[in-house]
Amino acid sequence: xxxxxxxxxxxxxxxxxxxxxxxxxxxxxxxxxxxxxxxxxxxxxxxxxxxxxxxxxxxxxxxxxxxxxxxxxxxxxxxxxxxxxxxxxxxxxxxxxxxxxxxxxxxxxxxxxxxxxxxxxxxxxxxxxxxxxxxxxxxxxxxxxxxxxxxxxxxxxxxxxxxxxxxxxxxxxxxxxxxxxxxxxxxxxxxxxxxxxxxxxxxxxxxxxxxxxxxxxxxxxxxxxxxxxxxxxxxxxxxxxxxxxxxxxxxxxxxxxxxxxxxxxxxxxxxxxxxxxxxxxxxxxxxxxxxxxxxxxxxxxxxxxxxxxxxxxxxxxxxxxxxxxxxxxxxxxxxxxxxxxxxxxxxxxxxxxxxxxxxxxxxxxxxxxxxxxxxxxxxxxxxxxxxxxxxxxxxxxxxxxxxxxxxxxxxxxxxxxxxxxxxxxxxxxxxxxxxxxxxxxxxxxxxxxxxxxxxxxxxxxxxxxxxxxxxxxxxxxxxxxxxxxxxxxxxxxxxxxxxxxxxxxxxxxxxxxxxxxxxxxxxxxxxxxxxxxxxxxxxxxxx
Numbered sequence: 213x214x215x216x217x218x219x220x221x222x223x224x225x226x227x228x229x230x231x232x233x234x235x236x237x238x239x240x241x242x243x244x245x246x247x248x249x250x251x252x253x254x255x256x257x258x259x260x261x262x263x264x265x266x267x268x269x270x271x272x273x274x275x276x277x278x279x280x281x282x283x284x285x286x287x288x289x290x291x292x293x294x295x296x297x298x299x300x301x302x303x304x305x306x307x308x309x310x311x312x313x314x315x316x317x318x319x320x321x322x323x324x325x326x327x328x329x330x331x332x333x334x335x336x337x338x339x340x341x342x343x344x345x346x347x348x349x350x351x352x353x354x355x356x357x358x359x360x361x362x363x364x365x366x367x368x369x370x371x372x373x374x375x376x377x378x379x380x381x382x383x384x385x386x387x388x389x390x391x392x393x394x395x396x397x398x399x400x401x402x403x404x405x406x407x408x409x410x411x412x413x414x415x416x417x418x419x420x421x422x423x424x425x426x427x428x429x430x431x432x433x434x435x436x437x438x439x440x441x442x443x444x445x446x447x448x449x450x451x452x453x454x455x456x457x458x459x460x461x462x463x464x465x466x467x468x469x470x471x472x473x474x475x476x477x478x479x480x481x482x483x484x485x486x487x488x489x490x491x492x493x494x495x496x497x498x499x500x501x502x503x504x505x506x507x508x509x510x511x512x513x514x515x516x517x518x519x520x521x522x523x524x525x526x527x528x529x530x531x532x533x534x535x536x537x538x539x540x541x542x543x544x545x546x547x548x549x550x551x552x553x554x555x556x557x558x559x560x561x562x563x564x565x566x567x568x569x570x571x572x573x574x575x576x577x578x579x580x581x582x583x584x585x586x587x588x589x590x591x592x593x594x595x596x597x598x599x600x601x602x603x604x605x606x607x608x609x610x611x612x613x614x615x616x617x618x619x620x621x622x623x624x625x626x627x628x629x630x631x632x633x634x635x636x637x638x639x640x641x642x643x644x645x646x647x648x649x650x651x652x653x654x655x656x657x658x659x660x661x662x663x664x665x666x667x668x669x670x671x672x673x674x675x676x677x678x679x680x681x682x683x684x685x686x687x688x689x690x691x692x693x694x695x696x697x698x699x700x701x702x703x704x705x706x707x708x709x710x711x712x713x714x715x716x717x718x719x720x721x722x723x724x725x726x727x728x729x730x731x732x733x734x735x736x737x738x739x740x741x742x743x744x745x746x747x748x749x750x751x752x753x754x755x
Contacts, residue, residue, distance in 0.1 A: 221249055285390070308365075342355075425455055443509055533627055571689070573707065585598065649712070660706070667697070672741050
């Protein structure tokens with residue numbers, strides 16, 4: 213075993229084009245560090261519907277130039293088999309460690325395979341890449357990003373020519389082509405031949421951002437904005453300036469791209485502490501709302517003043533607010549969300565007489581809904597301009613929520629007032645998450661097995677009226693590893709995360725409210741129910 217491990221590591225070392233990872237691997241081989249070598253050579257980073265995502269480092273279980281070159285070559289082979297061997301592949305990247313290298317390697321591989329490649333001019337938000345694919349008529353797109361993962365991670369997200377992320381069977385077909393690459397020496401990588409795009413694609417994206425707003429809407433809401441050390445700032449400021457909103461006040465410590473994300477433990481607005489600096493800025497400037505993007509700016513977080521201090525709105529709350537705003541503006545088309553998001557969207561769409569669809573988790577599914585007008589996911593992802601960007605877009609979502617805040621401000625109201633209206637109209641929909649991060653992935657499989665073998669008959673004293681194993685699929689949903697429990701007045705979805713070592717449980721309770729005066733009692737009841745559902749579910753899953 214030891215000799216085999218060292219031999220495999222030496223073969224990898226001989227092919228590795230990156231001096232940094234070569235040195236790192238040579239050191240491990242010289243030290244005979246079998247534990248670390250086993251961790252890096254115990255398999256290969258799996259290419260799936262989220263593309264690739266993992267920790268940076270040498271070896272097939274890490275993100276590095278060798279892994280990226282193989283992924284790009286596999287994608288090129290797949291495109292050739294689809295009859296698109298002379299097509300254009302457009303490549304974007306964020307400001308993480310190695311992102312620019314991975315983008316350049318991808319362009320070289322595509323050029324060497326006979327495809328045309330074009331790279332965005334600098335680190336830009338993921339939605340700009342998603343826009344560029346359709347704008348330029350590309351056959352595929354690649355975004356080098358690990359979104360809101362920790363600083364040591366990077367990733368590789370693949371889109372096809374429709375401008376949305378890959379779904380089965382394309383992911384498995386690309387993975388098979390990657391596996392078929394015997395040696396990196398077989399992958400031609402010229403030093404030139406691809407195009408570095410100018411700002412015209414970004415200008416075209418920004419020109420479209422205006423279209424998400426109503427022509428005559430008020431533009432008065434004042435914002436504090438954080439880019440969370442990512443790439444959102446310049447594009448968001450340009451979009452806000454074009455729209456005529458007051459210039460956002462920046463959280464200076466987090467405004468510029470920094471791959472080390474020095475002020476946050478996790479560069480994700482949902483994580484505890486990530487918004488502390490933004491709230492501190494808001495306390496001194498008293499804006500109407502706080503807006504945050506994640507590092508690749510495809511997500512948008514919103515915080516509001518609630519009593520004396522600031523609080524983050526849940527993704528489901530923002531999702532409902534944007535839907536209500538679009539309905540009031542007379543939007544037509546299908547409203548869609550993933551199965552883990554609040555059922556309130558369905559109620560809003562139904563009352564407005566609009567088509568509504570549920571999809572599996574992820575914008576790769578939401579973006580594919582026929583006639584999509586608006587789609588959202590509870591993890592702070594909103595698609596408000598599906599004709600322009602068939603993916604979540606934290607820039608246009610920020611514009612739309614600021615427009616809504618401006619409309620309400622003119623009426624002497626706030627986003628919280630509108631949430632109250634929605635609760636009285638449709639019932640108080642309260643959501644929460646039980647999320648368990650693990651070191652050992654078998655714990656997630658054990659919890660799923662336990663729930664499948666002994667599904668709960670009730671949670672929080674509410675009977676389970678329907679238990680569904682989503683792995684079986686249905687008329688409306690392809691199979692996925694997940695469980696859904698419909699209760700009398702509540703709903704629970706349990707699934708392993710697709711991008712992190714987490715088991716995620718999505719909880720929702722609905723408490724009827726007959727008048728505004730009943731809201732405080734309804735909130736108290738909802739909080740009690742959610743706590744009880746969480747406790748009972750933890751016990752049933754053994755987590």
